[in-house]
Amino acid sequence: MITIAVDCMGGDHGPGVTLPACAAFLASHPDARLLLVGRPEVLQPLPAGLDPARCTVVPATEVVAMDDPVEVALRRKKDSSMRVAITQVKDGVAQAAVSAGNTGALMAIARYVLKTLDGIDRPAIATQMPNAKGQATTVLDLGANVDCTAEHLLQFAVMGSALVAASGRQSPTVGLLNIGEEVIKGNDVIKQAGALLRQAAERGDLNFHGNVEGNDLFKGTTDIVVCDGFVGNVALKASEGLASMIGGFIREEFSRNLFTRLAAVVAWPVLRSFKRRVDHRRYNGAALLGLRGLVFKSHGSADAFAFEQALVRAYDAARNQLLERVRARIARAAPLMAPADAVAQPAPNP
Amino acid sequence: MITIAVDCMGGDHGPGVTLPACAAFLASHPDARLLLVGRPEVLQPLPAGLDPARCTVVPATEVVAMDDPVEVALRRKKDSSMRVAITQVKDGVAQAAVSAGNTGALMAIARYVLKTLDGIDRPAIATQMPNAKGQATTVLDLGANVDCTAEHLLQFAVMGSALVAASGRQSPTVGLLNIGEEVIKGNDVIKQAGALLRQAAERGDLNFHGNVEGNDLFKGTTDIVVCDGFVGNVALKASEGLASMIGGFIREEFSRNLFTRLAAVVAWPVLRSFKRRVDHRRYNGAALLGLRGLVFKSHGSADAFAFEQALVRAYDAARNQLLERVRARIARAAPLMAPADAVAQPAPNP
Numbered sequence: 001m002i003t004i005a006v007d008c009m010g011g012d013h014g015p016g017v018t019l020p021a022c023a024a025f026l027a028s029h030p031d032a033r034l035l036l037v038g039r040p041e042v043l044q045p046l047p048a049g050l051d052p053a054r055c056t057v058v059p060a061t062e063v064v065a066m067d068d069p070v071e072v073a074l075r076r077k078k079d080s081s082m083r084v085a086i087t088q089v090k091d092g093v094a095q096a097a098v099s100a101g102n103t104g105a106l107m108a109i110a111r112y113v114l115k116t117l118d119g120i121d122r123p124a125i126a127t128q129m130p131n132a133k134g135q136a137t138t139v140l141d142l143g144a145n146v147d148c149t150a151e152h153l154l155q156f157a158v159m160g161s162a163l164v165a166a167s168g169r170q171s172p173t174v175g176l177l178n179i180g181e182e183v184i185k186g187n188d189v190i191k192q193a194g195a196l197l198r199q200a201a202e203r204g205d206l207n208f209h210g211n212v213e214g215n216d217l218f219k220g221t222t223d224i225v226v227c228d229g230f231v232g233n234v235a236l237k238a239s240e241g242l243a244s245m246i247g248g249f250i251r252e253e254f255s256r257n258l259f260t261r262l263a264a265v266v267a268w269p270v271l272r273s274f275k276r277r278v279d280h281r282r283y284n285g286a287a288l289l290g291l292r293g294l295v296f297k298s299h300g301s302a303d304a305f306a307f308e309q310a311l312v313r314a315y316d317a318a319r320n321q322l323l324e325r326v327r328a329r330i331a332r333a334a335p336l337m338a339p340a341d342a343v344a345q346p347a348p349n350p
Numbered sequence: 351m352i353t354i355a356v357d358c359m360g361g362d363h364g365p366g367v368t369l370p371a372c373a374a375f376l377a378s379h380p381d382a383r384l385l386l387v388g389r390p391e392v393l394q395p396l397p398a399g400l401d402p403a404r405c406t407v408v409p410a411t412e413v414v415a416m417d418d419p420v421e422v423a424l425r426r427k428k429d430s431s432m433r434v435a436i437t438q439v440k441d442g443v444a445q446a447a448v449s450a451g452n453t454g455a456l457m458a459i460a461r462y463v464l465k466t467l468d469g470i471d472r473p474a475i476a477t478q479m480p481n482a483k484g485q486a487t488t489v490l491d492l493g494a495n496v497d498c499t500a501e502h503l504l505q506f507a508v509m510g511s512a513l514v515a516a517s518g519r520q521s522p523t524v525g526l527l528n529i530g531e532e533v534i535k536g537n538d539v540i541k542q543a544g545a546l547l548r549q550a551a552e553r554g555d556l557n558f559h560g561n562v563e564g565n566d567l568f569k570g571t572t573d574i575v576v577c578d579g580f581v582g583n584v585a586l587k588a589s590e591g592l593a594s595m596i597g598g599f600i601r602e603e604f605s606r607n608l609f610t611r612l613a614a615v616v617a618w619p620v621l622r623s624f625k626r627r628v629d630h631r632r633y634n635g636a637a638l639l640g641l642r643g644l645v646f647k648s649h650g651s652a653d654a655f656a657f658e659q660a661l662v663r664a665y666d667a668a669r670n671q672l673l674e675r676v677r678a679r680i681a682r683a684a685p686l687m688a689p690a691d692a693v694a695q696p697a698p699n700p
Contacts, residue, residue: 132595143529146537179493179583187496187580214587218595227584230537233529234581235588237564242589245482245568246596246628253624254617263617270610270617274603278596 001031002318004096004311005088008038009063009081011100011300011307015042018100021307023049025315032315035094037085039063060084064105066300073105074112082106086113089293095318096294098285098310100302106295107144107288114293119330119337122148123290124156125229125297126163128283129239131220136283138164138172139217139225143233144288150192151337153226155330157197159289160224161206162329166320175212175222177231186211193226196336205333243278285310287317294323351381352668354446354661355438358388359413359431361450361650361657365392368450371657373399375665382665385444387435389413410434414455416650423455424462432456436463439643445668446644448635448660450652456645457494457638464643469680469687472498473640474506475579475647476513478633479589481570486633488514488522489567489575493583494638500542501687503576505680507547509639510574511556512679516670525562525572527581536561543576546686555683593628635660637667644673 008018015038022034027049036043036050037058044057060081064073073080082101088094090113099106107123116123126140140156141148148156157174164172176194178186186194194211201208209222214235217225227235250271254264264271284306288295294317298310317323330337358368365388372384377399386393386400387408394407410431414423423430432451438444440463449456457473466473476490490506491498498506507524514522526544528536536544544561551558559572564585567575577585600621604614614621634656638645644667648660667673680687 130595132598146529177584179496179580179587214584214589215591215594217588218591230529231581231584234527234564234577235584237529238567238585238589239564239592241565241568242592243596244565245480246593248482249624249627253620253627256620256623260620263620267604267613267617267620270603270606270613273606274599277599277603 001033002029002096002315003033003035003094004098004314004318005035005037005058005085005094006311007081007085007097007099007101008036008043009060009101011298011302012066013301013303014063017302017304017307019043019047019050020304021311022055023047024304024308025311026051026054029312029315035085035088037088038081058084058088064101066102068102068105070104070108073102074108080109083109083113086110086293086295089295090114096296096314098296098298098314100298100300100307100310102300103143103297106297110288110291110293110295114291114295116290117292117327117330119334120155120159120290122152122155123288124159125286126160126289127236127286129217129236130278130280130283131218133220135220135223137217137220137225138223139227139232139236140289141227141229141232142236142286143229145229147230148189148228150189150196153189153193153228154196154200154333154336155290157200157206157208157224157226158329158333159326160226162325163287163289163317163322164223166317166322166325168320169223171207172223173207173209174224174226175209175216177225177227177235178211178213189228200333200336203333203336205329205336240280243280281306282309285313287313287322289326292323294318351383352379352446352665353383353385353444354448354664354668355385355387355408355435355444356661357431357435357447357449357451358386358393359410359451361648361652362416363653364413367652367654367657369393369397369400370654371661372405373397374654374658375661376401376404379662379665385435385438387438388431408434408438414451416452418452418455420454420458423452424458430459433459433463436460436643436645439645440464446646446664448646448648448664450648450650450657450660452650453493453647456647460638460641460643460645464641464645466640467642467677467680469684470505470509470640472502472505473638474509475636476510476639477586477636479567479586480628480630480633481568483570485570485573487567487570487575488573489577489582489586490639491577491579491582492586492636493579495579497580498539498578500539500546503539503543503578504546504550504683504686505640507550507556507558507574507576508679508683509676510576512675513637513639513667513672514573516667516672516675518670519573521557522573523557523559524574524576525559525566527567527575527577527585528561528563539578550683550686553683553686555679555686590630593630631656632659635663637663637672639676642673644668
């Protein structure tokens with residue numbers, strides 16, 4: 001039995017989306033239980049489809065708003081649904097927590113409540129993007145960390161490898177996001193990170209492919225792409241913006257006049273099949289990695305289908321023992337993660 | 351009369367693409383002259399369509415290869431078509447130079463031959479991306495500079511404003527590329543750059559909108575988006591990768607079977623019109639800004655239509671006196687561009 005704690009109040013839509021998603025998830029996962037965290041007056045009585053034998057309401061009196069500053073979420077709202085859900089993981093009552101609430105607050109609370117794993121300076125946010133091979137590229141970090149050091153990038157690579165390996169892909173390849181070879185080949189941090197990743201590959205800690213560029217995210221050149229949170233966040237949001245623009249153009253062109261509307265009817269099965277392939281909802285559910293517990297973040301604007309995917313991702317991670325895998329990989333790569341000056345330190349004279 | 355020096359040998363295809371593009375460009379620009387730079391044995395006799403009264407072959411015996419290291423291009427190939435084209439600008443024989451050659455070499459040679467403008471530490475590469483408003487967002491830097499300071503970002507903003515204003519847009523808006531508000535709001539450089547841009551706006555040097563995110567590139571929230579070259583390069587290439595993946599999916603879905611092929615025939619006018627809207631060739635031609643002369647960079651893989659757009663962009667810039675505009679704006683904003691410690695320096699005691 002896998003138990004997931006769900007922040008039912010988070011996201012743009014709250015229980016209107018999270019509860020139907022929970023019902024759909026339970027229907028397809030007979031060995032799962034859910035802790036529905038939130039205001040009891042909103043969650044009870046349980047709507048039809050939520051089997052009371054597999055759902056328990058865990059009361060929380062407060063809700064972190066999407067625009068709450070991190071300080072407010074962390075220090076003032078100690079009984080928020082987000083925090084209570086994460087506390088279920090800390091207390092060992094749930095194997096993972098899922099929230100569609102504000103990312104900054106979720107990361108801060110998760111870090112405060114769960115703490116980071118030994119050897120991890122900063123947790124990272126990892127998500128999947130669809131690629132041209134029909135698979136998914138796992139990208140991290142997506143915005144939790146700006147100004148990363150080479151050691152942080154190595155930690156992201158190790159944690160990302162654990163995440164992808166947990167989903168059954170043996171020895172996943174890691175790419176280091178860099179800029180075109182024909183220009184200056186990255187800054188000092190990237191060069192140092194490249195050297196560390198090569199060392200890690202030689203030691204058998206991970207499978208390093210080498211540098212990749214922005215277009216490789218969608219080519220699917222590597223299973224994992226590692227970058228600092230600023231770059232990752234910009235790349236993700238630029239891609240969302242472009243996809244949305246292209247979708248808008250397609251809609252506009254097909255609804256221009258009677259002829260184009262007819263063409264849309266004829267092309268409908270093709271367009272539907274295309275839309276399914278680029279449906280970002282299928283990739284919803286980012287992992288917060290590097291904590292002493294599993295936490296997954298859903299997009300704030302997720303609908304029930306998308307939120308259900310985040311629940312599935314959390315369930316799979318718990319089932320495939322992601323936490324133990326991350327811990328083991330980090331421990332194995334620990335010698336490379338010590339700050340360079342500590343490694344270079346000569347033994348003290350007797 | 352506007353004279354443009356064209357590196358006819360550069361790019362993946364060389365004269366096979368550049369010469370037809372030159373012919374098409376001359377046909378639509380009766381007051382333009384071209385200096386065709388390259389190996390005379392390849393360029394002469396001039397193909398039909400290139401009026402000898404408006405085209406002069408300028409001999410250059412060497413060619414910078416797409417994979418030549420910067421050092422080789424700069425120090426060993428002193429008679430390259432790229433360098434000779436730029437020298438025409440330095441010597442005042444041409445008002446702008448255009449090349450589809452290797453970006454790193456072009457930037458290095460342009461910088462060496464032309465030098466930077468007073469007040470500019472580093473030239474930047476500015477390009478246009480289509481946006482959902484049906485206009486274009488001008489983005490810089492695209493890869494010339496990694497590890498930028500706040501003052502560099504201010505210089506990019508000032509030069510970008512001159513570029514967009516030269517195309518007739520009064521008081522273009524500037525956005526500073528940052529990450530989601532709900533996460534940590536950027537690193538120290540970005541925060542300092544934000545403060546400098548606000549000061550510049552108060553002084554009337556430019557029109558600062560504030561922070562923007564990756565998706566704003568394609569929403570068209572601001573006319574100009576400023577970022578360091580690493581982030582800009584990744585965002586551009588990620589967008590190219592996504593656009594190419596989506597294009598591939600559309601082709602695959604429409605060629606799946608007999609029915610979908612028929613649907614493609616019916617939808618053809620709509621698909622063609624859509625394709626035109628997202629045709630990246632229309633946006634070909636990046637400006638190298640901050641030099642004492644105008645240089646434009648075409649995509650290496652450009653076809654004749656795309657290379658012609660780069661020629662048009664160079665022509666428009668020369669016609670609209672981009673160089674003088676950049677120089678004037680930089681001079682006006684100079685007090686903000688001095689390094690902070692120099693500004694804070696107290697007057698020496700008598």
